[in-house]
Amino acid sequence: MILVFCLTLPVCNLVAQLSFWQPLNGPKGIQEIYAFASNDSGLMLMRKEYKIYRSTDSGNSWALCMNGLGTNTVTFERFLKSPDGVFYIDRSSENKLYRYDAVENKWTPIPVTTGANSFNGWDIDPQGRIWVATNNSSTKLFYSDDGGQTFQQTPPGGSITFNFNTLSTFNDTHNLVATNQRVYHFRLDGLVTKVIDVDDYLEFLGYNPYNGIAFYSDLHSFQRSTDGGLNWDTITLVPGLPNQPTVGTMLFEPDGRIWAQTFLGMFYSDDDGLNWIKDIPLSLVTGRFHRAVDGQWYVNNDCGFPTLGRSNDAGNTWTDLSLQFDQPTVEDVQQDAAGTLYALTCRHDAYEKSEDGGVTWSDLFLEDTAGIYAISLAARPDGMIMAVGTNRKYYRSFNNGADWSEIPGLSHPVSGTAYYDGFHIDHQGAFYMFQSLGGSYKSSDNGDSWQPINYWYNGGKPVFHPGGDIFNKSYRYYADGDSTGSMNILLNGNYVNFLHCTATGVLYLNGTSPAGATVLYRMLDIDGTPEMLPMNNTFGELASNPVGEVFGMRSSHTYKSSDNGLSWNTVGTLPFIGFATALYYAPDQHLYAGLSGNVIHRSTAPVTTGATAALPENAGRVDAYPNPFTESITFKVEGPVLSGPATLRLFDALGRQVRQEVFSGSKWVLGRQGLPSGLYYYRIESEGRWVGSGKVAAH
Numbered sequence: 019m020i021l022v023f024c025l026t027l028p029v030c031n032l033v034a035q036l037s038f039w040q041p042l043n044g045p046k047g048i049q050e051i052y053a054f055a056s057n058d059s060g061l062m063l064m065r066k067e068y069k070i071y072r073s074t075d076s077g078n079s080w081a082l083c084m085n086g087l088g089t090n091t092v093t094f095e096r097f098l099k100s101p102d103g104v105f106y107i108d109r110s111s112e113n114k115l116y117r118y119d120a121v122e123n124k125w126t127p128i129p130v131t132t133g134a135n136s137f138n139g140w141d142i143d144p145q146g147r148i149w150v151a152t153n154n155s156s157t158k159l160f161y162s163d164d165g166g167q168t169f170q171q172t173p174p175g176g177s178i179t180f181n182f183n184t185l186s187t188f189n190d191t192h193n194l195v196a197t198n199q200r201v202y203h204f205r206l207d208g209l210v211t212k213v214i215d216v217d218d219y220l221e222f223l224g225y226n227p228y229n230g231i232a233f234y235s236d237l238h239s240f241q242r243s244t245d246g247g248l249n250w251d252t253i254t255l256v257p258g259l260p261n262q263p264t265v266g267t268m269l270f271e272p273d274g275r276i277w278a279q280t281f282l283g284m285f286y287s288d289d290d291g292l293n294w295i296k297d298i299p300l301s302l303v304t305g306r307f308h309r310a311v312d313g314q315w316y317v318n319n320d321c322g323f324p325t326l327g328r329s330n331d332a333g334n335t336w337t338d339l340s341l342q343f344d345q346p347t348v349e350d351v352q353q354d355a356a357g358t359l360y361a362l363t364c365r366h367d368a369y370e371k372s373e374d375g376g377v378t379w380s381d382l383f384l385e386d387t388a389g390i391y392a393i394s395l396a397a398r399p400d401g402m403i404m405a406v407g408t409n410r411k412y413y414r415s416f417n418n419g420a421d422w423s424e425i426p427g428l429s430h431p432v433s434g435t436a437y438y439d440g441f442h443i444d445h446q447g448a449f450y451m452f453q454s455l456g457g458s459y460k461s462s463d464n465g466d467s468w469q470p471i472n473y474w475y476n477g478g479k480p481v482f483h484p485g486g487d488i489f490n491k492s493y494r495y496y497a498d499g500d501s502t503g504s505m506n507i508l509l510n511g512n513y514v515n516f517l518h519c520t521a522t523g524v525l526y527l528n529g530t531s532p533a534g535a536t537v538l539y540r541m542l543d544i545d546g547t548p549e550m551l552p553m554n555n556t557f558g559e560l561a562s563n564p565v566g567e568v569f570g571m572r573s574s575h576t577y578k579s580s581d582n583g584l585s586w587n588t589v590g591t592l593p594f595i596g597f598a599t600a601l602y603y604a605p606d607q608h609l610y611a612g613l614s615g616n617v618i619h620r621s622t623a624p625v626t627t628g629a630t631a632a633l634p635e636n637a638g639r640v641d642a643y644p645n646p647f648t649e650s651i652t653f654k655v656e657g658p659v660l661s662g663p664a665t666l667r668l669f670d671a672l673g674r675q676v677r678q679e680v681f682s683g684s685k686w687v688l689g690r691q692g693l694p695s696g697l698y699y700y701r702i703e704s705e706g707r708w709v710g711s712g713k714v715a716a717h
Contacts, residue, residue: 046379050066055096059320062316065092067542068090071083072123080229083118085125086125087125094109101144102146102553116553135150143187149161188232192226203247213250221264232246238260240254242290255293266279269307274288277318282301282645284301291682304319306319320364347363347613348363359618369384370572390408391407393408394441395441403415428465446484449464476490484519485703487544509539516558520566522566522582524582538550558664559600569589574591596616597615631673642652645715655709668698668699672695690716
């Protein structure tokens with residue numbers, strides 16, 4: 019046994035905060051990859067988020083590669099490689115380049131001595147010269163032919179005005195630099211010639227390093243130059259297609275084959291870009307491609323399979339290399355009545371599941387034989403689950419996901435467009451289907467029938483009020499009249515963004531303060547005015563327990579409010595900087611956090627206490643006695659006076675509604691009537707107004 023003694027209150031608080039969260043064993047995965055490179059010796063480097071990793075075994079294992087950088091985080095757009103296979107990165111804010119020593123596994127700084135405080139772009143030409151571009155009122159170009167020890171400015175033989183965009187170099191006589199409006203050809207002796215007026219957003223500018231043919235792409239054209247960039251001809255990727263696909267990037271191979279990646283897929287040419295053929299296997303995969311010297315393909319995605327993959331057969335099959343990392347992006351967490359956890363991750367842009375509390379994870383399939391993943395899921399804590407499959411069909415399960423079947427009578431009106439459709443559950447347990455290009459539907463009978471509702475879905479996560487209304491950034495659905503109206507709530511000149519609604523009916527939203535900052539607001543009355551809360555910032559994610567206590571995450575800190583947001587206490591601290599992408603109060607009464615770049619974290623203890631959260635000012639005080647009770651329990655409401663009948667809803671510990679009774683007067687008795695022993699939560703409302711809520715126990 020280890021005993022920890024806190025000598026001071028701050029130390030005790032810190033220990034408690036650090037012990038609030040415990041990491042689960044997954045899901046596996048990797049965050050967005052920003053840069054990827056390899057050389058002839060088999061060394062591979064990648065920048066994932068703010069760190070660099072290296073691999074010498076074709077990506078089967080990776081090790082941190084930050085030695086010599088003097089920091090734990092880096093940001094840069096790409097690795098560049100010299101002709102002898104040495105890697106470089108830029109840290110322009112420090113006015114430095116860094117050279118990588120693969121033997122020492124160390125980065126060495128190279129000061130960029132141009133006289134400017136920073137530089138805007140850089141390149142390495144096939145001769146090994148390092149080029150940098152600085153930009154004040156005009157673009158200036160410098161080069162180093164001694165590995166960065168000294169830099170010389172090209173003689174100002176021409177004018178390069180406007181802001182710098184891209185630099186691509188080839189030799190003494192043929193080089194290109196793009197500003198936000200023009201592309202210039204320049205020579206080492208300083209002669210500058212304007213060659214292209216940029217018609218629209220520039221996508222690609224570069225040389226084939228093996229023969230000097232230049233390529234240019236913007237949103238409306240794809241061109242090549244066979245004379246080093248002085249004269250340009252239009253390229254047709256797909257003959258007969260009026261609107262040609264935009265080329266985003268290009269790859270060049272030593273044997274002469276060149277590749278162009280577009281939104282329509284990957285194309286290749288074996289005749290320097292005159293004729294193009296679409297590569298079908300590679301076009302079936304989205305992401306950023308890299309071709310290693312040994313011929314293997316690598317691809318990385320922000321979200322989707324594979325987030326990091328390798329193919330040994332020209333893209334026909336892919337090995338998932340992301341499973342060796344504990345750095346997934348988890349966008350949603352849910353739990354069913356059996357305790358199974360569901361996590362929406364970027365690895366397949368679909369849900370994974372864990373049936374052992376987060377120890378092991380597997381892909382969630384809705385049809386095992388067909389390999390249909392779930393891309394939207396709503397789990398109710400009584401075993402009922404609904405999901406949207408990657409085949410754009412709708413499914414349901416009555417037994418915690420053990421068996422799935424298609425939902426009868428519900429489909430998308432436009433075939434193949436259900437990718438952004440989503441199932442949701444309100445506070446009463448009714449299911450909703452919001453279609454991205456279709457309608458909105460509600461089912462109160464587990465999907466046997468669906469009623470269309472006049473709700474305008476515009477994407478994002480809807481916020482359900484216990485009274486039946488639905489909120490999002492732009493619209494409010496009025497349940498009583500089955501109508502949707504524009505929110506048009508302006509706070510200091512900006513519209514609001516609804517975040518969360520508690521079971522006690524308190525709405526939380528982002529808004530703009532009088533000082534122009536984005537801060538947290540609340541609405542105790544859904545028809546009232548938002549009230550700014552005493553937080554100097556806001557939360558990306560909020561969650562609440564049945565009694566209305568609210569939890570929020572910002573950076574590495576977790577906050578809790580038990581008085582409807584009037585005060586917040588720090589209850590948890592992650593030992594790393596974490597960005598919460600999902601926060602979820604589960605049926606097991608624990609809090610779960612989905613993070614960007616880390617495994618799911620679960621609170622070490624349940625976050626539902628015996629206290630009742632503070633209620634809106636117009637609510638009454640509810641006494642429930644005896645508590646615990648055996649045969650019956652009395653509820654008494656004191657001020658405000660109930661002018662009409664009151665509705666009491668009773669929920670079990672899993673959040674399932676088990677009783678609903680309507681009473682008159684301010685005092686009434688609820689009989690047990692077969693309720694099992696256990697913990698229950700109650701909510702009382704009258705004439706659409708929330709009166710009180712709390713927690714009782716049946717013995």
